[in-house]
Amino acid sequence: MKQELHVLIIEDDFRVAEINRQLVEQVAGYQVTGVAKTGDEAMDLLTNSQELPDLILLDVFIPDRRGLEMLREIRSNFHTIDVIMLSAAKEAATIEEALRCGSFDYLIKPVDFSRFEQALLRFREQKFFFSSRxxxxxxxxxxxxxxxxxxxxxxxxxxxxxxxxxxxxxxxxxxxxxxxxxxxxxxxxxxxxxxxxxxxxxxxxxxxxxxxxxxxxxxxxxxxxxxxxxxxxxx
Missing domain, CATH: 1.10.10.10 (Winged helix-like DNA-binding domain superfamily/Winged helix DNA-binding domain)
Structure with a gap:
């Protein structure tokens, strides 16, 4: 497995996106390689990228489509990319659907850093687990x-x-x-x-x-x- 894991952030609020970037880069072995404000922008980045990210941080609420629709689209078209949902949405039905659609984790905003770090470390360990066996x-x-x-x-x-x-x-x-x-x-x-x-x-x-x-x-x-x-x- 490569040493550094790459992350794409999909978040329409540039201030929140910057906070998320700083959180990611506080965790050893991670680097943010892109930020997209809309679903269309994210899909364009992914389609034209020479190297796909390992992980996407995705909000449930993005301007041009529902985050859950975006989650399904990513999982259908880019099978090697995992997704962690970050959202203020707490509805059980939303969280259940996100997990059913293959979200690796679901973090409720405002995100606690220790929980955020735990999610990224668990993802990193799982990636290594598969690559070493x-x-x-x-x-x-x-x-x-x-x-x-x-x-x-x-x-x-x-x-x-x-x-x-x-x-x-x-x-x-x-x-x-x-x-x-x-x-x-x-x-x-x-x-x-x-x-x-x-x-x-x-x-x-x-x-x-x-x-x-x-x-x-x-x-x-x-x-x-x-x-x-x-x-x-x-x-």
Whole structure:
């Protein structure tokens, strides 16, 4: 899975759109790549885009059509894009229809940032969950549909992460590791990609080794100290 997830905001109020953009970009690994004020503008952006967004934030109320109609149109024409509805609408029928039409989540305005962040982190974890597996067991499906919490890494199923290991950073390191070349990746390369120091990256990589998600190997060059490189265990 690519490191950064791209978001399109569909919101007719430019002030609200800017607030939503700031909220998105406070969550690590996300970038807003476009803002559309109407349904027609959004569809034009999507139709002519060279790279589709991973996620759309959509209001129920947009000028040229109902947001739920827009949701159905997006889900019909752009199957790889997920949608989170953001709206002041609290009617049970509206929320039920949004969820039936495939909305990943539904957030009521004014949006609480912690709940907003939770939605984006859950979306990111689910994307990684699918990209890191070729087959799913029943327990995996149970986590995805909410019977059990999603656990991206094996240790997260069994208990809390050790002190000094943050779940979000760990997911980022794991994504870099999974997308590395067959020769693997070192701590310096990982730190640069994730945005942490080399020592911090090494601590996370060694943690992945300790829980069986990665293995380390020494590469000996012609001169200097051997380089420790990390590669993911094949599932």
């Amino acid at each position: 070729q087959e799913l067991e029943q327990t995996d499906i149970d986590r995805l549909i909410g019977i059990e919490p999603i656990a991206v890494l094996s240790e997260a199923v069994d208990g809390e992460l050790p002190k000094g290991i943050d779940q979000l950073t760990l997911v980022g390191v794991m994504e870099i590791l999974q997308s590395s070349t067959p020769t693997g990746i070192n701590a310096m390369e990982t730190g640069k990609a994730v945005g942490v120091s080399r020592s911090t990256a090494r601590r996370y990589l060694e943690h992945l080794v300790s829980i069986g998600e990665a293995k380390a190997q020494l590469n000996y060059g012609e001169i200097g100290r051997p380089e420790r490189r990390y590669i993911p265990w094949t599932k």
